[in-house]
Amino acid sequence: MKKKLIVLVVFLFVAIIYFVFYHKKSAFTIVSANADVIILVDAKKLTRQYVYNLAIHPSQWFGSKNENKSSISILKSGVEIPDFFQVFHLKNSRFSDWYSVFELKDKQKFITFLKQQKFTDQGNNIFRKDQVYIKLLDKNCIVGTSDQGFESIDYQMLSSSKVNILDAEELISNGLGSILFTSDKVSQNLSIELNSDEITIKNNSNSYDPAPIISKLRQTILFLETELDAKNIKTFSSLFDKTFESSSQINYLKATAELEQVNDTIITYGYDDNFNEIEKKSFQKIIQPNYVIDIQSLNIKKTEQYFQNKKWINTQKQFTAIPFQPNYIEKNTAGFEIKSTRKPIQLSPKRNENYIFVRNNALLLSSFKSLTTSEKKLISNIDYIFYGNNDQDYYLELQFKKQELPLILRW
Incomplete structure (x- = not known):
């Protein structure tokens, strides 16, 4: 009898573990066709x-002392937690616009949850808090960083021909997730890995090792270093202007920048008691980048003409496409060089690799006045961001500052 009871308990335990941590209702997920x-x-x-990280960090077992016991958790908010989360970007929309769709189990309970989280009712079943927008439908809700795409991804109005049905389990072959880039010409699937102090996004191929270049870059103290060939320039410029690379003829870019806090003089005018005009000076501290940018072109005349057509070069030979003034643009035998004039700096050594390296700087937070407390905390915890590319291999790393708790328990 005892043996049967033990077998039953073990069976139930294994069944619970399976259904909670492994069983999936469906591997398929639906996203907008565009x-x-x-x-x-x-x-x-x-x-x-x-759960694994929680188990090996006993200090987190009983939650935060400041946690509101009466608040509704997301698990009980009336929204269905899917087996696969999906977030997508729509074609021809702003780079910052991202969306996700969730199934609603209890619409009224979810509205109560939104009000408790201090979302404001914008009307037309749209709720907003900071830069998060939520639109409620009959059976679904759309969550986005903008409300501009809500109409085109309204699942209640779309026919089956306007959605893509993806096998998420097949796409996520390694890591916790996957990023799928789709286009008419080519598609790319990158894996997402969440480690103790970093998030990496990369190809499943092991042919590209970014460790050597990252090690070299970490030994510098610069805020920004980047070196990109024509292919990578086209990739990044297409996010903002799909014709930039072909029209400008730029085939190489290298940039170096540092940040500095400087005193900015503000001049205003007023009048004294005798109505004589007087000049008043005041000072404020601002964050000013010092930078140098090397641009090489396949056709310097066409590049210069492109800059002129865009009105990016003024009569003072300043490159106005960069908002951080003043600077000076100078033509050379290979292309152009743009330098900040307040405090010129030297271009970092050419490394013959494609990369972008951004090091966190304490001065950054003082520049982002509109960020929420949680957003500032997230940025302050970042150590550096690295992007690297070698042929068909891509790698992106968000390295966070080392702490006692792993990333998954910090948020």
Whole structure:
């Protein structure tokens, strides 16, 4: 009898573990057909990683002392937690506009949850808090960083021909998730990995090792270093202007920048008691980048003409496309060089690789006045951001400052 009871308990325990951490109702997820970037995250893998890290950090077992016991958790908010989270970007929309769709189990309970989280009712079933927008439908809700795409991804109005059905489990072959880039010509699938102090996004190929270049860059003290060839210039410029690379003829870019806090003089005018005009000076501290940019072109005349047509070069030979003034643009045998004039700096050594390296700087936070407390905390915890590319291999790393708790327990 005792053996049967033990077998039953073990069976139930294994069954619970399976259904909570492994069983998926469906591997398929639906996204808008005009999505050009799709991010998928395996919720079950994320849960397993969270529970494992929680188990080895006993200090987090009883939650935060400041936690509001009466608040509704997301698990009980009336929204269905899917087996695969999906976030997507729509074609021809702003780079900052991202969306996700969730199934509603209890619409009224979810509205109560939104009000408790201090979302404001914008009308037309749209709620907003800071830069998060939520539109409620009959059976679904759309969450986005903008409300501009709500109409085109209204699942209640779309026919089956206007949506893509993806096998998320097949796409997520490694890591916690996957980023799928889709286009008429080519598609790219990158894996997402969440480690103790970093988030990496990369190809499944092991042919590109970014460790050597990252090690060299970490030994510098500069805020920004970047070196890009024509292919990478086209990739990044297409986010803002799809014709930039072909029209400008730019085939190489290298940039170096540092940040500095300087005193900015503000001059205003007033009148004294005798109505004589007087000049008043005041000072404020601002963050000013010092930089140098090397631009090489396949056709210097066409590049110069492109800059002129865009009105990016003024009569003082300043490159106005860069908002950080003053600077000076000078033509050379290979292309152009743009330098800040307040405090010129030297271009970092050419490394013959494609990369962007941004090091966190304490001065950054003072520049972002509109950020919320949580957003400032997130940025302050970042150590550096690295992007690297070698042929068909891509790698992106968000390195966070080392702390006692792993990333998954910090948020």
